[in-house]
Amino acid sequence: MGDIWAIYILWFRDIKRYWYDKPRIFASLGQPILFLFVLGTALSPSFKGPGGINFSEFIFPGIISMTVLFTSIFSAISIVWDREFGFLKEVLVAPVSRWSIVTGKALGGSTVALFQGTLMLILAPLVGVRLTPLSVIGSLIVMFIIGLAMNSLGIVIAARMKEMEGFQMVVNFLIMPLFFMSGALFPMNNLPAWLAVLNRLDPLTYGVDLLRAVILGLNSFPVALSLGVILGFMLLMFAIAVFEFNLSE
Amino acid sequence: MDTNTIIKVENLTRKFNGLTAVDGISFEVKKGEIFGFLGPNGAGKTTTINMLCTLLRPTSGTAEVACCDIIKDPNRVRREIGIIFQDPSLDDRLTAEDNLRFHGYLYHMKISDINQRIPEVLNLVELYDRRKDFVKKFSGGMKRRLEIARGLLHHPKLLFLDEPTLGLDPQTRAHIWDYILKMRKETGLSIFMTTHYMQEAEVCDRIAIMDHGHIVDLDSPEGLKKKHGEDTLEKVFLKITGREIRTQAGESSWTQWMRRS
Numbered sequence: 489m490g491d492i493w494a495i496y497i498l499w500f501r502d503i504k505r506y507w508y509d510k511p512r513i514f515a516s517l518g519q520p521i522l523f524l525f526v527l528g529t530a531l532s533p534s535f536k537g538p539g540g541i542n543f544s545e546f547i548f549p550g551i552i553s554m555t556v557l558f559t560s561i562f563s564a565i566s567i568v569w570d571r572e573f574g575f576l577k578e579v580l581v582a583p584v585s586r587w588s589i590v591t592g593k594a595l596g597g598s599t600v601a602l603f604q605g606t607l608m609l610i611l612a613p614l615v616g617v618r619l620t621p622l623s624v625i626g627s628l629i630v631m632f633i634i635g636l637a638m639n640s641l642g643i644v645i646a647a648r649m650k651e652m653e654g655f656q657m658v659v660n661f662l663i664m665p666l667f668f669m670s671g672a673l674f675p676m677n678n679l680p681a682w683l684a685v686l687n688r689l690d691p692l693t694y695g696v697d698l699l700r701a702v703i704l705g706l707n708s709f710p711v712a713l714s715l716g717v718i719l720g721f722m723l724l725m726f727a728i729a730v731f732e733f734n735l736s737e
Numbered sequence: 738m739d740t741n742t743i744i745k746v747e748n749l750t751r752k753f754n755g756l757t758a759v760d761g762i763s764f765e766v767k768k769g770e771i772f773g774f775l776g777p778n779g780a781g782k783t784t785t786i787n788m789l790c791t792l793l794r795p796t797s798g799t800a801e802v803a804c805c806d807i808i809k810d811p812n813r814v815r816r817e818i819g820i821i822f823q824d825p826s827l828d829d830r831l832t833a834e835d836n837l838r839f840h841g842y843l844y845h846m847k848i849s850d851i852n853q854r855i856p857e858v859l860n861l862v863e864l865y866d867r868r869k870d871f872v873k874k875f876s877g878g879m880k881r882r883l884e885i886a887r888g889l890l891h892h893p894k895l896l897f898l899d900e901p902t903l904g905l906d907p908q909t910r911a912h913i914w915d916y917i918l919k920m921r922k923e924t925g926l927s928i929f930m931t932t933h934y935m936q937e938a939e940v941c942d943r944i945a946i947m948d949h950g951h952i953v954d955l956d957s958p959e960g961l962k963k964k965h966g967e968d969t970l971e972k973v974f975l976k977i978t979g980r981e982i983r984t985q986a987g988e989s990s991w992t993q994w995m996r997r998s
């Protein structure tokens with residue numbers, strides 16, 4: 489039971505530090521906004537989406553996924569940061585089970601990612617996407633799941649890293665393929681075979697597809713399949729992260 | 738473990754790829770005692786503390802701390818101990834009060850207890866007025882004091898202090914010892930500390946002299962001096978190990994403080 493409070497306070501610390509760091513909140517929206525408006529406007533004339541939607545609308549869920557992906561993976565750097573500045577010892581020496589440390593961290597990182605994703609979602613009217621109460625609720629849930637899955641991946645990487653540079657190198661190596669293969673920026677049907685394979689192997693693909701289903705009513709895979717894959721990936725990463733934390737004891 | 742013992746260590750060993758940092762040490766610490774590890778840099782003091790507070794697994798041997806075995810029951814050990822690490826371990830992007838509140842939650846304290854305890858420990862280390870300040874604005878000495886307050890927040894039975902005054906000026910060192918001795922008088926808690934300052938070792942009830950991962954002698958400061966026929970711990974250390982422990986500047990204000998207390 490006491491672990492619930494530990495999870496809460498680990499989560500709350502991440503939220504608090506996010507809140508204290510307001511410049512970062514806005515700075516990290518710059519890139520997705522560029523993608524959305526520059527790429528969206530430039531490629532719109534050559535794009536014929538299903539049901540007559542334009543390219544900006546089509547990539548809108550993908551760009552939100554991108555925001556959630558980047559925020560959630562990079563949030564895990566706080567673990568490396570805490571190790572470097574000694575604070576991790578304060579957490580590890582406390583009478584708290586290792587799984588609840590990972591849970592608190594994962595919830596913190598994914599909540600922050602959910603905030604960032606929601607700030608992007610608010611731009612929907614600017615790209616001509618009409619939101620309904622149901623699609624907003626669906627989007628929040630999907631963003632949170634993507635955030636949890638990708639933050640857990642970040643924690644798996646951060647658990648072994650002693651230096652920020654190492655973490656940044658590994659994440660930069662992973663994050664671009666994850667993003668570009670995911671179909672955030674292109675339709676997933678009728679891809680050449682090699683790209684189709686890479687696309688199907690990318691866990692983010694299923695998150696993007698879910699978000700597109702919820703916001704635009706378009707999807708390439710059955711919702712149950714996408715949910716299953718992304719939740720399965722999340723649980724796998726979570727289990728590996730807990731395992732790693734138990735090892736370092 | 739009998740009821741008067743708070744730490745019981747048997748044959749504790751830790752190796753780091755080939756290097757034996759702690760080499761089969763055994764000792765006991767009594768309840769209410771200030772027990773010190775005195776030894777030069779690299780003697781294995783921090784490695785011992787890390788094992789006793791469950792952050793590091795021993796290569797062999799074991800220990801009982803406060804109530805339980807450190808390997809079989811680490812979570813119950815963690816509940817009973819407070820620790821002030823050698824290196825900083827505060828979140829300096831939070832306020833002093835945030836750091837303490839975080840600690841209280843991690844240690845399963847009731848919210849009413851946290852609210853009552855935060856002013857108590859902050860007053861003890863004279864930081865109550867600075868409770869809303871971000872820790873990054875604090876000096877080294879203030880951070881140390883806040884760490885002591887945090888280590889005491891959850892009413893531990895046993896406090897670990899790893900070189901509690903390392904890198905602080907002599908005046909702040911004396912000040913920090915004032916707090917430590919005051920809170921021991923008030924709560925009767927047991928203290929396990931490490932140091933390489935001879936003068937700090939004098940404060941201990943008993944001292945283990947550590948060198949190259951071994952305990953080379955163990956007794957009260959007076960007992961050690963008598964046994965080796967020397968009048969200072971420095972000379973005792975030199976006699977036992979054949980080397981000088983690194984001495985620090987600012988001894989004079991220390992001597993003053995020692996005389997005063």
Ligand SMILES: Nc1ncnc2c1ncn2[C@@H]1O[C@H](COP(=O)(O)OP(=O)(O)O)[C@@H](O)[C@H]1O
Nearest residue numbers: 753756758776777778779780781782783784785
């Ligand atoms: N994580 C580690 N990996 C490798 N060697 C270590 C590690 N921690 C400590 N050591 C080595 O163990 C020895 C004892 O270190 P330590 O316990 O920190 O000594 P002290 O605290 O007495 O100065 C030193 O030689 C140190 O280099």
Ligand SMILES: [Mg+2]
Nearest residue numbers: 782783823900
């Ligand atoms: Mg040390």
